[in-house]
Amino acid sequence: MQPSHAELARTLAAGRLPATASVACRPGLFPVRHLTDGDGRLLLLAPADGGLTDALRPVDGADDTAVVLDIPDVPPVAGAPSMGRVWVAGWAVALDGAEARAAALDWAGHDPTGDLLDVGRGQVLHRVDVAEIRLERAGLTVDVDPDEYAAAAPDPLHAIEFDLVADLADHHVEEMTGYLRRQLGPAVGREVPRVVRLDRYGFVVRLGERLARLAFPRPVADRADLSRLLHPVLCPRCSHNHAHEAA
Known part of the structure; x- marks a missing residue:
């Protein structure tokens, strides 16, 4: 037995690995702090006056912004094979009010960073509803079904x-x-x-x-x-x- 593609994708996207974000129609890559909630949706935490928050502001009357997170594995020791790399694409929405508080509590359950106390002022939380997942491993790239990805559980030993x-x-x-x-x-x-x-x-x-x-x-x-x-x-x-x- 070994992890399925969906389990690998969920493990890589869980929030323990460094990630960069690409935002539709915005140049450049943005380092991003992220976590995955129980439904596989991404949560992004960023300074309110930072480049990522500015890039994620909807334009032309839209409610959300297309974003792709690129998350490569970091093997634990020399000589260890990589689990691969995952690209998670979806639609980002800035959270406020009760939604922001609930997301901050969800984040704190995994990573109780002090920046969460500043959500709504100096920090902004975005939620990304996942639309597409691609997993690269050993030179092969596969599409992961979003429903299978949402149902999969990240590996409990990865952290x-x-x-x-x-x-x-x-x-x-x-x-x-x-x-x-x-x-x-x-x-x-x-x-x-x-x-x-x-x-x-x-x-x-x-x-x-x-x-x-x-x-x-x-x-x-x-x-x-x-x-x-x-x-x-x-x-x-x-x-x-x-x-x-x-x-």
């Missing part, structure tokens, strides 16, 4: 992937090397297997110049669930002692 991979490399090399060799068998050869990425479905393992994917028995829900799943691997002596005591 802490760097910490998890670093912890395995710093503190569990012996246990993980033995486990990966047992799971991958002859495919390992003489290479030292190294976990370079992980998601809810499993590990991506580097074997010299090659990459292999090792699936979990089931998708994991969060960090605690991952810890429970890996506990027998990372602490085999603990598991053995527990089994002995139970017997």
